[in-house]
Amino acid sequence: MRKPAKKKKAPHARVSSGHKGLAAHDHRLGQSALRRIAEKIFKLSEADETEVDVSAVTSALTRFANNTIHQNVAEQGVTISVRAVVDGRTARASTNKTDEESLRRVTAAALELAQVQPRNPNLLPMLGPQKLQKVDRFSAKTAAATPADRARAVTSVCKMADGKKQTSAGIFSTSLSEFALANSRGLFEYYQDTRAEFSVTMLEKDSSGWAKATSARIDEINPQALAERASKKAADSRSPREVPPGQYTAILEPPAVLDLVGFLFYDFAGTSVHDQRSCFTGRMGKKLFGGNISIWDDVYHPLQLGPPFDGEGMPRQRVRLVDGGIPVNLVYSRATAKQMKAKPTGHGFSLPTEDGEAPFNLVFSGGSASTEEMIRSTERGLLLTRLWYIREVDPYKKVLTGMTRDGTFFVENGRVAGAVRNFRFNQSIIDMLANVEMMGPAVRASGEEAFDMVVPAMKVRDFHFTEVTKF
Amino acid sequence: MKSWANLAIEKALARRASYADVRVMDIRHRDISTKNGQVGRMSEGESLGIGIRVIAEGAWGFASTDRLTTEGIESCVAEAIAIAKASAMAKRHDVVLAPEQSFVDTWQNPFVKDPFRIPIETQIAVLLAADAEMRKVKGITLAEGSMSFRCIEQLFVSSIGSAIHQMKMQSGAGIVATSFAGEEIQKRSYPNSFGGQHMLRGYELIEELDLVRHAPRIAEESVALHKAEKCPEGKRTIILDSSQLGLQIHESIGHPIELDRVLGMEANFAGMSFLTLEKLNSLRYGSDIVNVVADARLAHGPGLGTFGYDDEGVLAQCTPIISSGQFTGYLTNRETAAAIGQPRSNGTMRAESWNRLPIIRMTNISILAGDRKFEDLIADTDDGIYMETNRSWSIDDRRYHFQFSTEIGWEIKNGKRGRMIKTPSYSGITTEFWNSCDAICSRDFWTLWGTPNCGKGQPMQTMGTGHGAAPARFRNVKVGIASSD
Numbered sequence: 030m031r032k033p034a035k036k037k038k039a040p041h042a043r044v045s046s047g048h049k050g051l052a053a054h055d056h057r058l059g060q061s062a063l064r065r066i067a068e069k070i071f072k073l074s075e076a077d078e079t080e081v082d083v084s085a086v087t088s089a090l091t092r093f094a095n096n097t098i099h100q101n102v103a104e105q106g107v108t109i110s111v112r113a114v115v116d117g118r119t120a121r122a123s124t125n126k127t128d129e130e131s132l133r134r135v136t137a138a139a140l141e142l143a144q145v146q147p148r149n150p151n152l153l154p155m156l157g158p159q160k161l162q163k164v165d166r167f168s169a170k171t172a173a174a175t176p177a178d179r180a181r182a183v184t185s186v187c188k189m190a191d192g193k194k195q196t197s198a199g200i201f202s203t204s205l206s207e208f209a210l211a212n213s214r215g216l217f218e219y220y221q222d223t224r225a226e227f228s229v230t231m232l233e234k235d236s237s238g239w240a241k242a243t244s245a246r247i248d249e250i251n252p253q254a255l256a257e258r259a260s261k262k263a264a265d266s267r268s269p270r271e272v273p274p275g276q277y278t279a280i281l282e283p284p285a286v287l288d289l290v291g292f293l294f295y296d297f298a299g300t301s302v303h304d305q306r307s308c309f310t311g312r313m314g315k316k317l318f319g320g321n322i323s324i325w326d327d328v329y330h331p332l333q334l335g336p337p338f339d340g341e342g343m344p345r346q347r348v349r350l351v352d353g354g355i356p357v358n359l360v361y362s363r364a365t366a367k368q369m370k371a372k373p374t375g376h377g378f379s380l381p382t383e384d385g386e387a388p389f390n391l392v393f394s395g396g397s398a399s400t401e402e403m404i405r406s407t408e409r410g411l412l413l414t415r416l417w418y419i420r421e422v423d424p425y426k427k428v429l430t431g432m433t434r435d436g437t438f439f440v441e442n443g444r445v446a447g448a449v450r451n452f453r454f455n456q457s458i459i460d461m462l463a464n465v466e467m468m469g470p471a472v473r474a475s476g477e478e479a480f481d482m483v484v485p486a487m488k489v490r491d492f493h494f495t496e497v498t499k500f
Numbered sequence: 501m502k503s504w505a506n507l508a509i510e511k512a513l514a515r516r517a518s519y520a521d522v523r524v525m526d527i528r529h530r531d532i533s534t535k536n537g538q539v540g541r542m543s544e545g546e547s548l549g550i551g552i553r554v555i556a557e558g559a560w561g562f563a564s565t566d567r568l569t570t571e572g573i574e575s576c577v578a579e580a581i582a583i584a585k586a587s588a589m590a591k592r593h594d595v596v597l598a599p600e601q602s603f604v605d606t607w608q609n610p611f612v613k614d615p616f617r618i619p620i621e622t623q624i625a626v627l628l629a630a631d632a633e634m635r636k637v638k639g640i641t642l643a644e645g646s647m648s649f650r651c652i653e654q655l656f657v658s659s660i661g662s663a664i665h666q667m668k669m670q671s672g673a674g675i676v677a678t679s680f681a682g683e684e685i686q687k688r689s690y691p692n693s694f695g696g697q698h699m700l701r702g703y704e705l706i707e708e709l710d711l712v713r714h715a716p717r718i719a720e721e722s723v724a725l726h727k728a729e730k731c732p733e734g735k736r737t738i739i740l741d742s743s744q745l746g747l748q749i750h751e752s753i754g755h756p757i758e759l760d761r762v763l764g765m766e767a768n769f770a771g772m773s774f775l776t777l778e779k780l781n782s783l784r785y786g787s788d789i790v791n792v793v794a795d796a797r798l799a800h801g802p803g804l805g806t807f808g809y810d811d812e813g814v815l816a817q818c819t820p821i822i823s824s825g826q827f828t829g830y831l832t833n834r835e836t837a838a839a840i841g842q843p844r845s846n847g848t849m850r851a852e853s854w855n856r857l858p859i860i861r862m863t864n865i866s867i868l869a870g871d872r873k874f875e876d877l878i879a880d881t882d883d884g885i886y887m888e889t890n891r892s893w894s895i896d897d898r899r900y901h902f903q904f905s906t907e908i909g910w911e912i913k914n915g916k917r918g919r920m921i922k923t924p925s926y927s928g929i930t931t932e933f934w935n936s937c938d939a940i941c942s943r944d945f946w947t948l949w950g951t952p953n954c955g956k957g958q959p960m961q962t963m964g965t966g967h968g969a970a971p972a973r974f975r976n977v978k979v980g981i982a983s984s985d
Binding site: 088089096099102104121122143147149176184230232381422451453455498 | 619925978
């Protein structure tokens with residue numbers, strides 16, 4: 030799969046799946062160790078201002094397919110990234126070597142890189158100390174998960190698949206991440222989190238089902254229940270028939286909603302609107318979606334993960350992005366806020382960057398409808414488990430294309446009437462969010478195209494399915 | 501590097517690994533970007549570490565660390581062994597590897613100018629000059645440029661006696677002109693979209709691309725697209741430029757031939773493949789003129805899929821994938837080759853970095869040149885659309901059904917290139933599409949494109965792949981469905 034080059038990574042400390050957990054002992058370097066590294070660099074630096082990011086990740090991932098573990102990996106690493114500012118110029122250098130000489134070299138490299146650049150008129154002085162709201166996203170149990178812990182859960186799922194004459198494939202990963210951001214103006218911020226992730230696909234001869242969950246706490250992940258869900262989807266989607274493409278009412282389960290609305294996140298960046306490449310350019314304050322759609326960026330939401338500060342150390346704010354279908358606010362880094370005469374919201378990327386900022390903790394308003402109620406109220410439609418290979422066709426109309434996958438069902442006269450072959454869709458998200466007829470409660474959803482968000486299941490009228498594939 | 505690698509092998513064998521291999525990698529990068537007259541990203545970095553892969557109790561384990569001390573490496577080996585033992589809890593049979601000989605060798609791709617020795621201010625100046633040229637064109641709302649350089653030094657050592665030192669120098673650059681007007685965002689990229697062109701070459705590649713010279717043209721085209729015709733809907737003859745054909749190869753040939761995908765190992769994420777085992781040597785993949793190879797040898801060119809040895813210590817090879825339209829080969833590694841009874845891996849195991857497990861990846865998956873001149877191909881087409889530079893791409897998880905759109909197109913009428921078409925799109929089923937190919941341009945029009953951003957695996961690994969292609973013509977292809985209202 031070719032990845033879109035412009036897909037942004039969160040500024041830092043967003044743990045990618047995985048962690049290392051050799052044994053039930055603590056792998057954390059700890060706040061003091063990270064602070065010591067930063068302080069060493071401040072002593073070495075000759076820049077006007079110096080910023081240091083130190084991140085330490087231990088992660089592990091157990092991967093299974095064909096009802097056996099076929100890949101099983103672990104990693105441990107530290108990255109030290111130094112940003113120097115000199116005479117209105119800035120640049121960044123990084124290393125994973127922690128010896129004295131390497132720290133000296135990376136500090137000097139950042140300065141040298143900065144010195145040869147043109148002055149940046151938008152560069153602001155570094156922040157001083159900030160007051161942060163506390164978040165607790167660390168689980169000692171997740172951090173201590175061992176290869177044997179993961180293997181036991183996976184073995185159990187593989188046995189279940191064997192018993193049902195199905196084939197299982199998936200991952201079980203655990204990770205621990207620490208991140209410190211410090212600068213020579215006295216700012217020091219530290220964040221740690223853990224993450225557990227289980228994803229499973231169950232396959233039969235002509236069908237498949239899928240389920241996935243992520244959480245900071247491994248206790249909240251139930252591999253067996255997820256596997257049961259995927260297994261039922263696979264059984265229910267046997268012998269798919271072909272139905273013609275066209276406009277259908279679509280009932281999207283939360284992962285399918287997530288992977289579509291995830292494409293909106295960078296449109297909410299002030300920089301994106303300033304650059305006139307956001308679908309909200311010229312549309313702020315105008316009714317765009319249905320009145321039932323409200324969207325927040327909220328890192329403090331109990332179902333969210335991530336640090337409470339941005340790439341410059343600015344505390345993240347809770348921002349109402351869409352209110353009753355009207356886009357009302359954007360997020361801003363400090364520099365973008367100055368350019369656009371707005372207030373920074375604590376969503377900036379690490380500097381230097383041309384990308385500005387983005388909201389990484391989207392939370393959609395939900396409803397109270399169950400998926401069953403959505404099905405019961407649908408005369409003719411499609412129930413979608415998961416979407417795949419979504420790409421942007423039109424950035425202003427926000428038309429996306431992609432495929433359905435791993436459980437696509439026909440709904441007729443208020444009930445599920447069998448499985449159907451997978452569709453290609455070409456659908457404007459703007460139109461989709463204007464056509465939402467029912468919503469379920471917002472839940473933490475995890476997919477493969479977007480980072481995790483808090484979104485509901487949705488029943489959407491007039492969803493554009495344009496072609497059908499062969500399975 | 502050698503002492504760390506040897507220590508890891510020694511410790512793995514002492515802990516009763518039946519096989520072990522180790523990669524020590526030292527990766528250096530430089531990334532520069534500009535936007536609307538200012539420097540955006542400006543960073544350099546380095547990453548050094550070791551990845552240790554073992555078979556113990558008949559199952560795989562992999563661990564990696566950047567703690568390159570005796571204690572750090574011993575601990576990493578212990579973890580790899582512990583992971584292998586955990587894997588063995590769910591094993592159905594012992595891992596079997598196809599036989600492979602040992603190699604002691606060094607390899608480096610040739611380059612003329614070390615990009616890390618070119619002053620950064622020179623590189624920034626090129627990007628800013630191209631940026632200025634783009635913004636001179638009225639209607640351009642966003643001008644962007646980027647350069648990236650990688651120097652990857654790697655030592656592979658295995659318990660069968662291989663010790664292979666390789667060094668790769670990679671360079672890439674591109675520019676994009678975007679124009680927002682009315683209710684439409686149009687863009688043009690050079691020399692390719694999504695980061696430009698990338699190869700295993702030095703700074704000479706950047707000089708040859710001559711970004712500044714091409715900047716005005718793409719800016720003018722970007723603005724002109726607002727007034728261009730909409731893509732018609734229906735079945736048409738299409739001609740794809742070589743970069744779009746390279747991506748078509750990547751998605752509809754390169755991925756489906758990955759044998760791990762075929763065998764279900766990627767089912768949870770990247771998906772599977774329609775190329776089930778009985779199709780080898782029996783499926784008509786394309787028309788008689790379609791010949792595709794997977795070629796990692798330097799003789800094929802300095803592509804992002806070029807190397808001396810893969811990350812399992814297997815010598816770079818050329819494998820026929822499609823021969824006169826017939827499907828003839830998968831991308832394999834030692835384990836999957838053994839699983840389907842092939843005598844040897846064809847050498848496609850690659851890892852993004854020291855902290856990632858090697859998996860089957862595309863090398864240079866290229867269509868061999870045909871015999872047509874581009875001008876003759878246009879002159880020989882009565883009614884069609886010429887499409888250039890990818891804009892969007894999507895394909896199902898078994899690689900049957902695809903849809904692509906490009907940044908720009910031109911109507912072809914009676915052998916002449918005519919009106920400009922905005923955001924042309926086409927879609928189809930893989931084998932039907934390749935069987936509709938009736939003309940491929942000659943070697944003079946063939947380019948080895950680099951795709952630097954291919955994602956696969958869990959955890960995700962981003963890898964560069966190479967795709968040689970020349971403009972080609974396809975008949976009776978569905979167009980315009982992506983842009984229909």
